Amino acid sequence: MYKTLQVMKATETEGVKLASYKLRGPAHSWFEMLEDSHRDGSPLARWNEFVDAFMDHFLPAETMAARATEFEILKLGNMSVWEYHMEFVRLSKYVPQLVSTMDVRGRRFVQGLSPLVATEARKLKIRAERESNSRDRSAGHSRGLPVQGRGPIGPSQSYAQSSSSAPPSGMGRGFAQSSGSSAATSSVCPPDLAERGALRGGV
Structure with a gap:
């Protein structure tokens, strides 16, 4: 209702x-x-x-107290997860102060599960959070947020500078070309942790 x-x-x-x-x-x-x-x-x-x-x-006070006690000791036991869920919902109506938010309600529900089921539930939650973070990062790239290694007005100064005889076209790609016959080597530095935090925060 x-x-x-x-x-x-x-x-x-x-x-x-x-x-x-x-x-x-x-x-x-x-x-x-x-x-x-x-x-x-x-x-x-x-x-x-x-x-x-x-x-x-x-509902007499004695009945309320009895239902609250039932809720506090509720465990999965021999019930199926669905049966446990239905009993959890029924008894939680008598103790709204113990399930005041969805986060608190979720933690209390998991506490009553068997250790194996609780572990699997936590794994699923962690996996869902990782997938959500991955989608957020992908969305950040598609929205044109700053890319790792580039400043607001041009290439990052962390890239290695090419020798004086190298063509200027190598500067914007993060590669330094030698004046000799050796192959070009990458000089891209690993992404800075602070930049990772900035990327997440921009989503």
């Missing part, structure tokens, strides 16, 4: 009103009492206040 309200871009008070249409029986009667308590002109409860009041009324 909350995700639906987010997609609709409903305000917190609008979300409460929209959610009330889904209530039936005792739950709807309870909401009418909640509305009556705001007849004096005070604003209707915001979403978090509504959720807290609803949970306090329909």
